Amino acid sequence: MPDSIQHAQPRLEFIPQRFNPVVLQLTQWLLPFLLRLRLRPWLPAGISRIEVKNAEILAELYQQFQAGKVRFLMAFRHPEVDDPLCMFYLLSRVVPRVARKQGIWLQYPIHSHFIYERGMLLWAGDWLGWFFSHLGGTSIRRGKRLDRLGIQTARDLFANGKMPIAVAPEGATNGHSGIVSPLEPGVAQLGFWCVEDLHKANRSEKVLIVPISIQYSYIEPPWSKLDWLLSKLEADCGLSVQCIDQSDVSNPEEIFYQRLLRLAEHLLTEMENFYRRFYHQNLPEPISIATDKTANPNQVLVARLHRLQDTALKVAEQYFELQPHGNFIDRCRRLEEAGWSYIYRDDIPELNALPRFKRGLADWVAAEADLRMRHMRLVESFVAVTGTYVQEKPTAERFAEIALLIFDTIARITSNKKLPGRPRLGWRQVQMAVGEPISVTEYWSTYQSDRRAARVAVTELTQKLHSALEKLIS
Numbered sequence: 405m406p407d408s409i410q411h412a413q414p415r416l417e418f419i420p421q422r423f424n425p426v427v428l429q430l431t432q433w434l435l436p437f438l439l440r441l442r443l444r445p446w447l448p449a450g451i452s453r454i455e456v457k458n459a460e461i462l463a464e465l466y467q468q469f470q471a472g473k474v475r476f477l478m479a480f481r482h483p484e485v486d487d488p489l490c491m492f493y494l495l496s497r498v499v500p501r502v503a504r505k506q507g508i509w510l511q512y513p514i515h516s517h518f519i520y521e522r523g524m525l526l527w528a529g530d531w532l533g534w535f536f537s538h539l540g541g542t543s544i545r546r547g548k549r550l551d552r553l554g555i556q557t558a559r560d561l562f563a564n565g566k567m568p569i570a571v572a573p574e575g576a577t578n579g580h581s582g583i584v585s586p587l588e589p590g591v592a593q594l595g596f597w598c599v600e601d602l603h604k605a606n607r608s609e610k611v612l613i614v615p616i617s618i619q620y621s622y623i624e625p626p627w628s629k630l631d632w633l634l635s636k637l638e639a640d641c642g643l644s645v646q647c648i649d650q651s652d653v654s655n656p657e658e659i660f661y662q663r664l665l666r667l668a669e670h671l672l673t674e675m676e677n678f679y680r681r682f683y684h685q686n687l688p689e690p691i692s693i694a695t696d697k698t699a700n701p702n703q704v705l706v707a708r709l710h711r712l713q714d715t716a717l718k719v720a721e722q723y724f725e726l727q728p729h730g731n732f733i734d735r736c737r738r739l740e741e742a743g744w745s746y747i748y749r750d751d752i753p754e755l756n757a758l759p760r761f762k763r764g765l766a767d768w769v770a771a772e773a774d775l776r777m778r779h780m781r782l783v784e785s786f787v788a789v790t791g792t793y794v795q796e797k798p799t800a801e802r803f804a805e806i807a808l809l810i811f812d813t814i815a816r817i818t819s820n821k822k823l824p825g826r827p828r829l830g831w832r833q834v835q836m837a838v839g840e841p842i843s844v845t846e847y848w849s850t851y852q853s854d855r856r857a858a859r860v861a862v863t864e865l866t867q868k869l870h871s872a873l874e875k876l877i878s
Contacts, residue, residue, distance in 0.1 A: 409774035412766035415750045416522050416545065418553045419533045421561070423540035428513055431539065432496045439489055452623060452831045454490060456498045458838040463503040463510070465614065465841065469568055470511050475598055475609045476841065477562060478516060479591050480616040481873055482572035483581045487618050488518070490834050491570060494616075515539075517561045518570040521546045522554070523740070540567065545744075546575060546737060562594055563601040573869060575733070578788035579809050581619040581801065584873045585788050586733055592865035595844035596851050596858070603848075615839035615869055617876035625800035626830035627656050633807050633827055634663050640814050641670055657798040664794065664806060665701055671810065672708050675716075675782075685715050702791035709789060716779040723776045732787045739780040746773035778816065785812050804829055837876045842868055 440450040468474045480491055495514050503510050518536075522543040525533045533543070542561060544554035562569050571594070573587040591613065599611045635647045646663055648656070672690070679685040690708055714728070717735050721728055724742040728735055747770040749755065758766065786809060794802045808826055844865065851861035 408771075409747055410767060410771050412752070412755055412763070412770040413748045414755055416744065416748045418551075418557075419522070419525075419537050419543040420557060421517060421540050421542040422537045423517070423567075424538040425513065427535070427538040428515060428540075431492070435489070435493060435496065439493065450828070450831065451486065451489070451834055454493050454498075454834040454836060456494055456836045456838070459494070459498045459502045460506055461838045461841070462494070462499050462614065463506055463508050465612070466499065466503070466510050466514060466568070467508050473609060474612055475562060475602070476568050476612040476614055477591065477595060477598075478568060478570040478614050478616055479573045479869055479873070480570060481584065481618045481877070482574045482577050483579060483618060484577055484620060486620075486834075487572065487577075490618050490836060491516075491518075491616070494836060516568045516570045517542065517565050519544050519558050521576070523744070546740065558594060559597045559601070562598045563605075573866075575737070576784070579785070579805050580788045580793065581621075581805070582797070582877060583788045583790070583793065584870060584877065586731060587866050587870050587873075589862050589866050591869065592844075592862045595865065596848070596862065599844055599848045599851075611844040612841040613844060613865075613869060614841050615872040615876060617835075617837045617839070617873055619835045619877055620832050621799075621801050621835065622804070622829065623831045623833055626804065627660075627800060629827070629829040630660060630800065630803055630807060633804075633811065633829065634660065634667065637667055637807065637810055637814065638663070640818070641667065641674075643667070643670055657803075660803050661794060661798060664803065665705070667810060668705055668709075671813070672705065672712060675712055676708070679712070679715050679719065683715075683719050685719070687711065687715060700791075702795060706789070706791035709786060713783045713786065716783050720776045720779040723772075732783055736780050736784050736787070739777065743773045743777040743780070746770060781816055782813060785809050785816075839872045839876050842872065 439454075440452070462478075465474060465476050469476060478491070480487060495516060499514050500510065500512075502508075503514075517540045520536055520541050520543060522545050536543075542554065542557050544558060545551040558569070571591050573591040574585045575588045576585075578585045595611055595613055602609055602611065631647055635645045638645045643666070646666075648659055676687045676690065680687045690704075713732055717732065717739065718728060720726075720739050720743075721735070724739065724746075726735075726738055726742060730738075749766065752758065752766070755763065755766065789806070789809070794806060811826060842865070847861045847865055851858045
């Protein structure tokens with residue numbers, strides 16, 4: 405999240421890929437340090453090891469790709485910001501090692517182009533755009549229908565690039581290793597465009613999409629760090645702190661679960677009152693789960709959460725004059741693009757050439773749009789939250805995921821600066837799995853029939869990819 409925006413900004417320019425083997429080699433050399441330190445050397449936690457299942461599938465696909473037999477796209481899960489590092493480790497370390505073991509000869513480097521969201525640079529910094537570009541990445545404006553250059557570049561790389569391409573089809577992190585968010589249809593569409601481009605060029609390569617899962621777990625359950633984090637969140641919310649003595653508790657799951665419920669109910673109540681009083685929203689007074697013993701606490705809280713998310717989005721949509729169509733993710737994407745159009749002014753060739761008065765109005769609009777987008781950012785953090793995620797599997801990992809999402813929410817509200825780095829609760833390990841490739845070519849005859857059939861084919865392929873990713877994490 406960028407600093408609070410007070411001034412109109414120039415348009416967000418497209419950043420093309422400028423792959424540089426030297427940058428790749430340096431990054432490969434630094435990878436172990438990046439995994440362990442995450443660019444924060446003062447934090448004693450990181451990723452200690454990565455395990456991969458079925459990496460031989462990728463080794464064989466790279467061999468076929470280099471022989472001109474296939475084109476493929478790697479569709480990887482995106483639960484955390486560390487996912488690109490894990491993908492980089494998979495391609496630079498695991499696949500070459502497995503290829504050697506299997507007696508598969510591959511040309512180096514074993515790498516990929518990738519698509520990243522242009523908005524990442526707003527909170528990470530322009531240096532990341534240079535870095536991604538020289539690693540072979542190409543930018544795209546998420547939710548922008550007219551980002552023709554970004555779309556065309558990605559399409560060309562898929563069909564003609566010297567390396568495969570990697571995309572996170574969920575479009576954004578959801579903070580849950582155990583839940584796959586609804587997928588963007590863009591990955592399936594890119595696959596069909598690739599088939600179309602190959603047909604036009606009289607090329608016979610088969611087009612594939614390869615699902616890849618990424619899941620995180622702690623080497624040791626960080627119950628003491630979780631206790632510290634929940635105590636901090638309780639204090640930030642003005643609740644009495646309920647820290648516990650881990651040495652005296654044999655079953656901490658129930659205690660942490662009740663603390664999470666209490667914290668969630670308090671935050672929901674505060675936010676409901678906020679929207680009821682200051683945005684004049686008609687939200688019913690909730691029944692406390694502490695007093696209503698017949699109610700299912702999870703169902704009550706999730707119903708209130710979804711109602712609050714809908715309310716927050718409506719507040720922003722009313723300002724930008726958008727209709728509330730689609731699911732929460734769809735609505736967030738439209739709001740993001742609407743807000744950026746008010747802040748990053750494509751319609752003004754040179755901001756500095758504006759008269760002082762007009763520039764002041766442009767700044768006013770930008771600052772107001774930034775404030776309205778904050779409603780959307782709150783919703784965005786919780787699009788994957790369900791009422792049973794922790795209850796059905798009360799692991800330290802799932803407690804940590806929800807607690808960290810709450811941390812993000814409080815930080816968004818209390819800080820006008822960049823979000824503080826998340827607390828690191830302990831050393832983590834990563835489990836990755838490569839799924840069976842999905843043939844886009846097999847859907848081609850249906851896709852090319854007519855426009856309606858094309859939409860159906862994109863939907864079916866997207867659903868098949870979603871099911872494959874869910875199967876890999878189950």
